[in-house]
Amino acid sequence: MEKSIWRKKPMSAYEADIKNNQLKRVMGKWSLTAIGIGGIIGGGIFVLTGTAAHYHAGPALALSFIIAGIGCVFAALCYSEFASMLPVEGSAYAYAYGTIGELFAWIIGWGLILEYAMGAMTVAVSWSGYFNKLLHLFGIEIPYYLRNDPWSAATFAQANNLEPSSFAFNLPAFIITWVVTWILVKGIKEAANTNNLIVILKLAAIIFVIIVGVFFVNLDNWHPFIPQTEMIMHDDGIAKEAYGIKGIFSGAAAIFFAYIGFDVVSTSAGEAINPKKDVPFAIIASLLICTVLYIMVSLVLTGMLNYKDITGDALKAPVAFAFDKVGQPWAVFIITAAATAGLVSVMLVMMLGQTRVFLGMAKDGLLPNFFKEIHPTFQTPWKSTVLVGLLVSIVASFTPIGILSDMTSFGTLFAFAMVCLAVLILRFREPNRDRPFKTPLLNIVAPLGIITNFALMMLLDGKAQKFAMIWMLLGFVIYFLYSRNKSKLND
Incomplete structure (x- = not known):
């Protein structure tokens, strides 16, 4: 076959992949839904609610979650149509390869690698923050230079008049990454069972936060609901504009990281019992359940505590901090324990998605065979899985959380926009193709999905945008120097 950058993987090759699937098909629709919920609920509720309320939207954070949720619904409907047609691992990458062309698929796959890797790293750092808070409740303190990256450790030492350390390393983030790596190597059934258990625990904790937190809501904290625009000093020492209508939209971009779990459902299609029906169901169900919970928690959090009072370490554990401030230290223990356990399942889902995208790309020859070797x-x-664990553990140990979460959001928003575009193109190119699930009102849903996701991408931190663009350029270099020549479609 010619080396066209728009050549497509034939349907017969996908059918062969499905028949030769070496992965265990053990997950039903509720296990898949739990994978989605496990991926979505984590950093968003337990961590980013604090940063988004304080630095972006104020009490109007609930509106930010609604806007981000709407952007996700457009993408989720398009994902569901693709997942019902091509129930294979590789998510949006695989869908684009069979419908639009190789370069388009590579770009999406490269964006997904950024999304999942940075997502796992962000959650590892978040987990460390909650784990340290949990130890603190028991009177145990890890030295600050063993629980922070070098930049955060220097800031902490300066703020607390401590002797600056010549070495700093986020040890808890490093250790949890290797625990999750071990679970994923052991098998998908073990990973799914671990995830199901943690998801039940997380949902119970969130319902607890909503029910108990309502009794401590002070309506004065919601006024004004949309604060006036002002300049807010960030951790990096730079003052940036916050609040107002723009703050609601920049808040939506910042918390978009909180929604990235649902697309991991589509990367698990190779392990689903009935992927054509169950994957679309799980994508939409997990997204709707989590959006409602996010809105309720954000209202409770900003009602319990004035958005300007969520500062310092509270940004790492804002929900627990809010309960502590209203004089309910017993609730702090429950929330911190649940968050610590809950963030493990988010890491598990992110790293699972990462390795399945690698697997799909390696099967097509676009990545080395190393990435497709099955135990x-x-x-x-x-x-x-071990390689991903190594990279995640090292980067999470030495990098601040802000840059990581914004780069994750960039990769996610980019992939979502591309999926909406790909579904729209395919509907015009091949209108008669069998679609077990059809996106309703696609001519409206897909363009709105593209516009919403690109608009949110432009609102992300400038530094994260630059890093992400460098990542995408690196992807183009690798494609033209290696992947295009090694592609299975050359045979």
Whole structure:
């Protein structure tokens, strides 16, 4: 086949992939929904609610969650149509390869790698913050230079008049990454069972926060609901504009990271019992459930505590901080324990998605065979899982959370916009193709999805945008130097 950058993977090749699937098909629709909820609920509710309320939207954070949720619904409907047609691992990458063309698919796959890797790193840092808070409740303190990256450690030492350390390393983030890596290498059934258990625990904790927190809501904290525009000093020492209508939209961009879990459902299609029906169901169900919970928690949090009072370490554990401030230290223990456990499942889902995208790309020859080697006993892509664990553990140990979460959001928003575009193109190119699930009002939903996701991308932190663009340029270089020549479609 010619080396056209728009060549498509034939449907017969997908059918062969499905028949030769070496992964265990053990997940039903509720296990898949739990994977989605496990990925979505985590950093968003337990961590980013604090930063988004304080630095962006104020009490109007609830509106930010609604806007981000709407942007996700457009993408989720388009994902569901693709997932019903091509129930294979690889998510949006695989869908684009069979419908639009190789370069388009590569760009999406490269964006997904950014999304999942940065997502896992962000959550590892978030987990460390909650774990340290949990230890603090028991009177145990890890030295500040062993629980922070070098930049955060220097800031902490200066703020607390401590002797600055010549070395700093986020040890808890490093350790939890390797625990999750071990679970994923052991097998998908073990990973799914672990996730199901943690999801139940997380949902119970969030319902607890909503029910108990309502009794401590002070309506004065919601006034004004949309604060006037002003300049707010960030951790990096730069003053940036916050609040007002623009703050609501920049808040939506900042918390978009909180929604990235639902697309991991589509990367698990190779392990689904009935992927054509169950994957679309799980994508939409997990997104709707989590959006409602996010809105309720954001209202409770900004009602319990004035958005300007959520500062310092509270940004790492804002929900627990709010309960502590209203004189309910017993609730702090429950929330901190649930958040610590809950963030493990988010990491698990992010790293699971990462290795499945690698697997799909390696099967097509666009990445080396190393990424598709399946363990003979555990039936998991163990080599790529260990490599991902190594990279995530190192970066999470030495990098601040802000840059990581914004780069994750960039990768997510980019992939979502591309999926909306790909579904629209395919509907015009091949209108008669069998679609077990059809996106309703696609001519409206897809363009709105593209516009919303690109608009939110432009509102992200400038530094994160630059890093993300460098990542995308690196992807183009790798494609033209390696992947295009090694593609299976050359045969």
